[in-house]
Amino acid sequence: MDVCGREALLLTFDVSGLMQKTVFAPGARVVIRDAEWLVRKVDRTSTGGQALSVVGLSELVRDKEAIFLDEIDKNIQVMDPTDTELVSDGSNYYRDSLLYMESLLRQTPPTDENLYIGHQTAMDVVPYQLDPAIQALKQPRQRILIADAVGLGKTIEVGILLTELIKRGRGKRILVLTVKSMLTQFQKELWSRFTIPLTRLDSIGIQRIRSRIPTNHNPFFYFDKSIISIDTLKQDIEYRTYLENCTWDIIVIDEAHNVAERGSNSLRSRLAKLLSSRSDTLIMLSATPHDGRPKAFASLMNMLNPTAIADPEQYGPEDIKGLFVRRFKKDIKDQVKQSFKERKISKAKCQATALEEEVFNTFAELSFTKIDQRRTAGKLFKTTLEKALFSGQSHDFYFPSKTLAR
Numbered sequence: 001m002d003v004c005g006r007e008a009l010l011l012t013f014d015v016s017g018l019m020q021k022t023v024f025a026p027g028a029r030v031v032i033r034d035a036e037w038l039v040r041k042v043d044r045t046s047t048g049g050q051a052l053s054v055v056g057l058s059e060l061v062r063d064k065e066a067i068f069l070d071e072i073d074k075n076i077q078v079m080d081p082t083d084t085e086l087v088s089d090g091s092n093y094y095r096d097s098l099l100y101m102e103s104l105l106r107q108t109p110p111t112d113e114n115l116y117i118g119h120q121t122a123m124d125v126v127p128y129q130l131d132p133a134i135q136a137l138k139q140p141r142q143r144i145l146i147a148d149a150v151g152l153g154k155t156i157e158v159g160i161l162l163t164e165l166i167k168r169g170r171g172k173r174i175l176v177l178t179v180k181s182m183l184t185q186f187q188k189e190l191w192s193r194f195t196i197p198l199t200r201l202d203s204i205g206i207q208r209i210r211s212r213i214p215t216n217h218n219p220f221f222y223f224d225k226s227i228i229s230i231d232t233l234k235q236d237i238e239y240r241t242y243l244e245n246c247t248w249d250i251i252v253i254d255e256a257h258n259v260a261e262r263g264s265n266s267l268r269s270r271l272a273k274l275l276s277s278r279s280d281t282l283i284m285l286s287a288t289p290h291d292g293r294p295k296a297f298a299s300l301m302n303m304l305n306p307t308a309i310a311d312p313e314q315y316g317p318e319d320i321k322g323l324f325v326r327r328f329k330k331d332i333k334d335q336v337k338q339s340f341k342e343r344k345i346s347k348a349k350c351q352a353t354a355l356e357e358e359v360f361n362t363f364a365e366l367s368f369t370k371i372d373q374r375r376t377a378g379k380l381f382k383t384t385l386e387k388a389l390f391s392g393q394s395h396d397f398y399f400p401s402k403t404l405a406r
Contacts, residue, residue: 142282174196
């Protein structure tokens with residue numbers, strides 16, 4: 001028991017002065033059902049009782065949240081700090097006391113924007129990958145779009161930020177949304193590098209959870225940290241009701257350009273808007289966040305900060321300052337000289353054989369009735385065929401009839 005605990009036991013008298021009633025206050029340590037709890041909030045019930053919102057302190061209930069009614073659990077014992085027994089430390093050089101104080105310091109969440117453990121994970125530290133976490137931690141709410149180019153390690157950058165938020169006690173419940181093809185890679189990266197376990201859910205997995213819990217319970221409360229395909233959530237309209245009644249500490253949306261508004265209000269966009277209001281921390285990832293249309297990019301910025309852009313068609317860099325990070329390989333090449341090799345392009349010419357010349361002329365004369373009607377697509381398709389035809393070292397060419405290509 002802490003010596004500096006707070007006295008939270010008050011005695012009040014009713015009008016007749018004949019009956020005493022215990023009044024609990026936030027900050028008190030109580031023993032309920034043989035477990036120790038810390039009172040976070042006390043609410044009055046409609047019947048005049050008290051509802052204690054508590055979090056577990058003892059080993060079996062550590063960090064578990066619960067609500068107890070003093071009308072049901074009548075044997076609630078308040079731990080009085082004055083009953084604390086002081087015991088002298090008999091270890092050499094006060095080793096036990098120093099270890100205890102060190103453990104308390106390690107459990108104390110930091111309150112500044114400095115990085116403490118994110119850069120100490122299984123990764124080669126590169127300065128530019130720390131910038132998104134540093135920028136986000138300077139904000140009251142960590143809402144940011146990480147829009148670095150392909151190959152710069154956006155997954156590592158989001159892992160650093162997640163690790164720091166977990167250290168600060170603000171990452172207990174995490175939801176990651178990504179496309180189906182990226183589920184395994186994202187899950188593997190966060191576990192192998194940052195030891196952040198994400199439970200992979202699909203439509204079958206959610207149905208399995210629903211069969212294990214009562215009908216009125218929310219399946220998204222079953223796992224604190226999970227990764228789900230955004231297409232899985234948009235398919236079932238019933239999920240929307242569950243999502244509206246569920247909150248997370250952190251929501252990560254990978255390939256965020258897929259949830260931007262483009263013309264019609266898509267299911268993905270509506271789902272992302274809903275989720276953006278269900279969490280204080282929102283992290284978006286995309287290597288191609290802007291498709292040239294200001295309104296689509298403005299929709300992403302307004303998910304991060306609804307007051308950022310007033311007119312989606314007219315806004316400037318100052319309106320979205322601090323909401324995104326965007327770098328290309330040329331911007332950070334001085335930090336990773338060994339990672340990105342300079343590409344050298346050269347042309348190598350060789351003499352075509354008579355058979356190859358004949359095949360090429362035959363191919364050039366071919367006409368595609370439907371494909372040739374589309375100018376751009378037709379040329380691209382014929383170029384692809386040409387590459388495939390002449391890419392091998394040896395071919396057995398056979399054209400039974402030119403009419404087959406029609």
